Amino acid sequence: MKIVVLAKHVPDATGERTFAADGTVDRASSDGLLSELDEYAVEQALQIADELDDVEVVVMTLGPEDAADAIKRALQMGASAAVHIIDDAVHGSDALATSAILAEAIKKAAPDLVICGMASTDGTMGVVPAMIAERLSWPAATLGATLSVADDQVTIRRDDDVASLTIEASLPAIVSVTDQSGEARYPSMRGILAAKKKPVESWTLADLGIEPTSVGLNSAWSKVLQTSARPGKEPGRVVEAEDGVPALIDFLAAGKYI
Amino acid sequence: MSEVLIVAEHAESHVSKPAFELLTLARRLGEPVAVVFGQTEETVAKALGEYGATRVLSVTDPAIDDYLVAPKAEALAQIADSIRPAAILITSTPEGKEVAGRLAVRLGSGLITDATEIAADSTTTQSVFAGNWTVRASVTHGAPIITIKPNAVTPETAPTEPAMEQVAVTISDAAKTARVVNKEPKKSSGRPELTEAAVVVSGGRGTGGDFAAVEELADVLGGAVGASRAAVDAGWYPYAYQIGQTGKTVAPQLYIAAGISGAIQHRAGMQTSKAIVAVNKDPEAPIFALADLGIVGDLHKVLPAVIEEIKKRKG
Numbered sequence: 001m002k003i004v005v006l007a008k009h010v011p012d013a014t015g016e017r018t019f020a021a022d023g024t025v026d027r028a029s030s031d032g033l034l035s036e037l038d039e040y041a042v043e044q045a046l047q048i049a050d051e052l053d054d055v056e057v058v059v060m061t062l063g064p065e066d067a068a069d070a071i072k073r074a075l076q077m078g079a080s081a082a083v084h085i086i087d088d089a090v091h092g093s094d095a096l097a098t099s100a101i102l103a104e105a106i107k108k109a110a111p112d113l114v115i116c117g118m119a120s121t122d123g124t125m126g127v128v129p130a131m132i133a134e135r136l137s138w139p140a141a142t143l144g145a146t147l148s149v150a151d152d153q154v155t156i157r158r159d160d161d162v163a164s165l166t167i168e169a170s171l172p173a174i175v176s177v178t179d180q181s182g183e184a185r186y187p188s189m190r191g192i193l194a195a196k197k198k199p200v201e202s203w204t205l206a207d208l209g210i211e212p213t214s215v216g217l218n219s220a221w222s223k224v225l226q227t228s229a230r231p232g233k234e235p236g237r238v239v240e241a242e243d244g245v246p247a248l249i250d251f252l253a254a255g256k257y258i
Numbered sequence: 259m260s261e262v263l264i265v266a267e268h269a270e271s272h273v274s275k276p277a278f279e280l281l282t283l284a285r286r287l288g289e290p291v292a293v294v295f296g297q298t299e300e301t302v303a304k305a306l307g308e309y310g311a312t313r314v315l316s317v318t319d320p321a322i323d324d325y326l327v328a329p330k331a332e333a334l335a336q337i338a339d340s341i342r343p344a345a346i347l348i349t350s351t352p353e354g355k356e357v358a359g360r361l362a363v364r365l366g367s368g369l370i371t372d373a374t375e376i377a378a379d380s381t382t383t384q385s386v387f388a389g390n391w392t393v394r395a396s397v398t399h400g401a402p403i404i405t406i407k408p409n410a411v412t413p414e415t416a417p418t419e420p421a422m423e424q425v426a427v428t429i430s431d432a433a434k435t436a437r438v439v440n441k442e443p444k445k446s447s448g449r450p451e452l453t454e455a456a457v458v459v460s461g462g463r464g465t466g467g468d469f470a471a472v473e474e475l476a477d478v479l480g481g482a483v484g485a486s487r488a489a490v491d492a493g494w495y496p497y498a499y500q501i502g503q504t505g506k507t508v509a510p511q512l513y514i515a516a517g518i519s520g521a522i523q524h525r526a527g528m529q530t531s532k533a534i535v536a537v538n539k540d541p542e543a544p545i546f547a548l549a550d551l552g553i554v555g556d557l558h559k560v561l562p563a564v565i566e567e568i569k570k571r572k573g
Binding site: 013014017018019037094095096099118119121122124125126127128129130131133134135137138139140141142143145158159160161162163164165166167168169170173178179180220221222223224225226227228229230233235236237238239240241242244245247248249251252255257258 | 269326327328331351352353355356357358359360362363364367368369370371372381385386387388389390391392393394395396397398399400402432435436437438439440441442443444451457478479487497498503504511512522523529533534535537541546547548549550551552553554555556559560563564567568571572
């Protein structure tokens with residue numbers, strides 16, 4: 001079985017994240033890393049590989065040169081190979097173009113199962129897996145808190161506010177997993193060494209038969225008009241515990257909560 | 259005037275507040291037409307009419323409940339093809355966003371998610387990077403598809419008297435592939451919906467797993483209970499109540515963080531609350547930088563004393 005894990009390289013959420021002059025996420029001024037939420041997807045793929053025979057886990061990323069760091073991390077965790085889709089024309093692509101490129105890449109890779117994280121930690125839209133499924137007419141079992149594969153069928157548990165759903169789909173299928181699916185493993189020393197020898201293919205838009213002018217910032221179907229940093233908050237009042245109770249009561253009374 | 263399609267979330271006869279928020283925003287762009295999925299009662303149309311729905315379209319195809327997400331997107335695409343709406347507004351729930359994404363592909367429309375505001379020219383406002391930045395954006399291709407964060411705007415009434423219209427849709431086999439084979443309903447907490455509540459009281463690592471005081475304070479204030487990821491990961495509180503980047507985003511009038519340090523992952527889910535109170539033993543906790551009122555102390559002492567005083571005042 002072949003599993004493709006979609007992984008995104010994102011700016012570190014604990015650092016200063018900003019926008020470039022063209023309204024896109026500034027990827028140059030801060031350190032990037034494999035999106036934490038995609039580590040859960042890699043982990044689930046590796047668990048399936050641990051459990052079943054003959055499972056190949058290919059990590060796939062779409063992004064500029066630096067995105068190789070995300071690939072490296074996934075290979076160190078234990079993925080067997082990688083595809084880096086890299087093309088200058090991709091810069092500024094919206095979710096629609098991103099999903100179109102990834103859908104073509106998935107067709108070319110021809111996996112049995114695609115595993116994604118629940119959302120990226122920068123864009124946080126959480127729509128790309130559903131968009132890819134729509135484009136490929138593949139079943140999509142999304143936002144799994146658990147994931148299992150058996151007999152050409154994938155099963156997830158999806159928890160929403162009112163119910164816990166069990167979803168089944170036949171392979172090939174695309175799934176996404178949440179941060180409830182299980183802690184991602186750290187790369188072992190052996191994994192770090194082994195990663196250096198693992199194959200990484202580079203694909204361009206031409207390799208996927210995609211017209212460069214159909215993607216990128218100028219072809220995006222939404223446009224950022226303005227970005228502004230939220231003004232820093234005036235420091236509030238901080239009191240010690242003994243004064244805390246009357247202070248909170250006054251605060252609640254002033255806001256008419258009591 | 260052109261029509262604006264909204265998807266009205268509801269539980270049987272109860273229409274959820276975000277539907278009224280969508281109608282309030284939709285009226286800025288055109289005449290709101292509400293789509294309701296699944297079996298409903300006539301009272302749903304009446305409730306949506308209160309907030310300005312000029313038509314209410316009911317879709318009851320069984321595929322809607324039997325398969326995940328895709329049938330809803332397909333049904334909406336068919337409705338959109340026939341009424342040619344000026345825009346489509348959907349609530350920013352995980353499912354709502356997936357429906358919106360699929361619809362954008364089908365209709366060839368631009369998509370904006372997690373907006374908190376829409377102007378009359380359909381430009382949107384979003385809060386991004388854990389609430390540290392504000393982005394104004396607009397859709398430049400097709401009828402804009404926009405998902406709206408719950409609790410971002412105050413619903414305003416504009417009474418109309420729409421009839422409930424049954425709409426027949428054709429759900430293709432391609433949309434019937436992710437089968438819902440079991441549905442385990444969750445028991446209700448009896449408290450307001452987390453994303454709709456005016457007051458949210460949240461507990462974190464500092465609770466040590468004891469949420470009794472957090473829950474009681476929420477109850478005396480008529481609020482909802484939330485939890486940090488640390489508390490959820492520790493198994494102290496269910497995931498459905500997690501506030502933060504991978505849980506719910508809330509923006510209540512008042513947010514009380516008890517025993518929560520305020521890591522970026524948590525701030526992403528509550529930073530835009532109108533007023534913030536933090537109770538934490540650690541004076542260096544980053545949550546204090548966000549708090550309008552910070553109390554350096556043990557929540558297990560502060561909260562019970564506050565609850566007692568509130569009860570005394572209530573008599």
